[in-house]
Amino acid sequence: xSLDARVVTRIGNVEVDVVIACAPGETVALLGPxxxxxxTVLRSIAGLHSITAGHVSIAGDVVDDPSRDLHVxxxxxxxxxxxxxxxxxxxxxxxxxxxFGPRSTGRDPAPAGxxxxxxxxxxxxxxxxxxxxxxxxxRVALARALATDPRxxxxxxxxxxxxxxxxxxxxxxxxxxxxxxxxxxxxVTHDPLDALVLADRIVVLEDxxxxxxxxxxxxxxxxxxxxxxxxxxxxxxxxxxxxxxxxCNTGGSLVTSGTAVEGPVVVLVRPQAISLHLEHPExxxxxxxxxTVTTVDLHGDQVRVGLAGPPSLVAAVTPAAIADLxxxxxxxxxxxxxxxxxxxxxx
Amino acid sequence: MTTPRAxxxxxxxPRILLPLAVLAFAFLALPLLGLLxxxxxxxxxxxxxxPTALEALRLxxxxxxxxxxxxxxxxxxxxxxxxRRDFPGRTLVRGLVLIPLVLPPVVGGVTLLxxxxxxxLVGQYLYDWFGIQLPFSTAGxxxxxxxxxxxxxxxxxxxxxxxxxxxxxxxxxxLGARPTRILLRVTAPLIAxxxxxxxxxxxxxxxxxxxxxxxxxxNFPGVTQTLPLAVYSALEVSRDEAIALSVILLxxxxxVLVALRGRLLGGRG
Numbered sequence: 001x002s003l004d005a006r007v008v009t010r011i012g013n014v015e016v017d018v019v020i021a022c023a024p025g026e027t028v029a030l031l032g033p034x035x036x037x038x039x040t041v042l043r044s045i046a047g048l049h050s051i052t053a054g055h056v057s058i059a060g061d062v063v064d065d066p067s068r069d070l071h072v073x074x075x076x077x078x079x080x081x082x083x084x085x086x087x088x089x090x091x092x093x094x095x096x097x098x099x100f101g102p103r104s105t106g107r108d109p110a111p112a113g114x115x116x117x118x119x120x121x122x123x124x125x126x127x128x129x130x131x132x133x134x135x136x137x138x139r140v141a142l143a144r145a146l147a148t149d150p151r152x153x154x155x156x157x158x159x160x161x162x163x164x165x166x167x168x169x170x171x172x173x174x175x176x177x178x179x180x181x182x183x184x185x186x187x188v189t190h191d192p193l194d195a196l197v198l199a200d201r202i203v204v205l206e207d208x209x210x211x212x213x214x215x216x217x218x219x220x221x222x223x224x225x226x227x228x229x230x231x232x233x234x235x236x237x238x239x240x241x242x243x244x245x246x247x248c249n250t251g252g253s254l255v256t257s258g259t260a261v262e263g264p265v266v267v268l269v270r271p272q273a274i275s276l277h278l279e280h281p282e283x284x285x286x287x288x289x290x291x292t293v294t295t296v297d298l299h300g301d302q303v304r305v306g307l308a309g310p311p312s313l314v315a316a317v318t319p320a321a322i323a324d325l326x327x328x329x330x331x332x333x334x335x336x337x338x339x340x341x342x343x344x345x346x347x
Numbered sequence: 348m349t350t351p352r353a354x355x356x357x358x359x360x361p362r363i364l365l366p367l368a369v370l371a372f373a374f375l376a377l378p379l380l381g382l383l384x385x386x387x388x389x390x391x392x393x394x395x396x397x398p399t400a401l402e403a404l405r406l407x408x409x410x411x412x413x414x415x416x417x418x419x420x421x422x423x424x425x426x427x428x429x430x431r432r433d434f435p436g437r438t439l440v441r442g443l444v445l446i447p448l449v450l451p452p453v454v455g456g457v458t459l460l461x462x463x464x465x466x467x468l469v470g471q472y473l474y475d476w477f478g479i480q481l482p483f484s485t486a487g488x489x490x491x492x493x494x495x496x497x498x499x500x501x502x503x504x505x506x507x508x509x510x511x512x513x514x515x516x517x518x519x520x521x522l523g524a525r526p527t528r529i530l531l532r533v534t535a536p537l538i539a540x541x542x543x544x545x546x547x548x549x550x551x552x553x554x555x556x557x558x559x560x561x562x563x564x565x566n567f568p569g570v571t572q573t574l575p576l577a578v579y580s581a582l583e584v585s586r587d588e589a590i591a592l593s594v595i596l597l598x599x600x601x602x603v604l605v606a607l608r609g610r611l612l613g614g615r616g
Contacts, residue, residue, distance in 0.1 A: 043517075046521055047520075048517050048520065048521070073520070074517075074520040074521050075520045075521075075522075075523050075524055075525060076523075077521075078523070079521060080521070081518070081521040083514065083517070083518055087514050087515060087517075087518040089515060089518075089519075089533060089537075090537070091536040091537060091539075100519070100522055100524070100532075101522035101523055101524075104519070104522055104523040104524035104525070104528055105523040144522065145521075145522075148522055148523055154521075
């Protein structure tokens with residue numbers, strides 16, 4: 001494992017006890033409201049915050065174990081960290097920032113140049129951080145972290161400092177860079193969209209404790225806490241957008257309302273946006289399927305109906321509708337979804 | 348069509364404030380004006396090249412620079428500890444460090460005598476074991492100056508370290524940098540403007556030191572008679588020489604202000 005940790009500590013009035021693991025090549029999002037202790041967990045993994053119990057193990061090496069009085073300081077953990085607001089050294093150029101890591105550990109700083117190229121910031125090499133836009137600063141921070149050849153990448157709210165428009169673009173690019181990183185990545189965010197687009201797995205943190213942990217699509221579809229349900233309860237589908245049509249990776253396609261986004265995307269569909277019908281529906285909805293009901297679950301005052309697809313989706317309807325339409329697993333039914341209810345995010 | 352000039356509408360000044368503000372300015376400015384108007388400009392060169400004046404000037408520059416160096420050497424580590432380490436009694440330590448700021452310098456001189464005088468707390472051993480006698484020596488002048496100047500450097504640098512918040516050092520640590528490298532390559536450059544400002548302030552304070560020096564080091568021409576002491580002594584003999592020496596000190600103060608204008612006058616640049 002890239003990371004295997006149980007972080008027990010305290011920040012302010014919050015008692016933190018979190019088990020978190022991350023496989024090589026995997027991106028884990030630590031999602032939770034402000035003040036839940038997310039950043040503290042990340043800083044504990046980095047060694048910047050001390051744990052009172054538990055352990056931290058990075059790429060198989062135990063770097064923190066209070067029971068054995070073991071604490072490897074951050075500078076010897078070989079982690080790469082991207083801080084909130086990026087914390088680039090303001091008195092150094094972009095190149096000096098990226099070379100700082102290799103130089104600090106007595107290694108050849110030349111490979112740092114490769115990261116400048118890889119992240120498309122080579123032409124910014126001689127600029128100072130104050131001359132960079134938010135998106136550029138984020139790439140420099142990522143290059144600086146990767147140039148140390150880390151065994152684990154830690155990202156603390158990597159998109160929070162960006163404005164809405166830049167965010168969409170940077171999020172998509174970050175997703176591609178994380179996919180290329182051979183080791184594990186732990187990402188802290190309070191924005192569910194960041195987690196949905198960037199992460200393979202979501203660990204939900206509320207008030208210092210894990211309330212849900214699972215594959216991204218599963219956590220998106222079946223939020224188990226009120227906090228998450230308010231944010232999520234959506235079906236997540238990965239696919240490729242071309243000319244307003246998203247071809248889903250798991251089969252099927254969806255008509256969307258715009259053609260602005262092209263290439264790899266994450267599509268989010270609210271279950272409430274899907275209507276169920278006995279006959280082929282007449283109307284404005286651009287997405288209409290003849291499909292089979294797979295599951296029927298009561299959630300509060302709504303019933304969630306699983307649809308085989310393709311694409312496989314979840315619809316939320318009232319208990320009365322279930323009775324009227326005679327919905328049960330195995331029943332064939334018509335489903336419709338307006339193109340405007342298909343939310344497309346570049347990935 | 349002419350474009351109206353953009354104007355910031357300012358709140359009206361309460362009527363009582365304006366005359367008092369003018370009075371305050373006049374109170375500060377008139378003595379300076381008086382000094383410049385009564386200065387014997389014609390004899391300036393001969394007055395300032397008298398042996399006493401030259402000795403005092405040389406001694407002042409040497410001792411104030413030495414005192415400034417000592418405040419940097421001792422003050423930066425103290426500021427770092429105060430800003431970065433939480434330890435019991437930190438508030439008390441910070442309070443003690445600031446005492447020379449508000450203590451009458453004469454009293455500062457007396458405290459130095461009780462500690463480093465020939466029968467002082469530490470001074471008796473320095474004298475008995477090593478034959479070192481600090482009071483009434485040039486070294487004593489440097490000590491008196493450093494004593495009053497140190498707080499200026501400590502509060503300036505501590506403030507800068509505090510506002511730095513440790514986040515840059517954290518970033519450097521995750522990049523694999525050891526503490527000494529972080530201090531030299533990250534912390535020091537980031538606080539450089541404050542370090543320079545604090546050093547200049549401390550040096551200016553050392554240059555102007557009078558009370559503690561007089562008490563602890565005395566007023567011996569060539570050994571402990573710095574410029575301010577020379578001004579005081581000259582007043583009894585030659586008013587013109589006192590004024591000429593004062594003009595020198597005023598010029599230095601003015602230069603310091605200009606050099607630090609961004610930090611002291613709240614301007615930018």
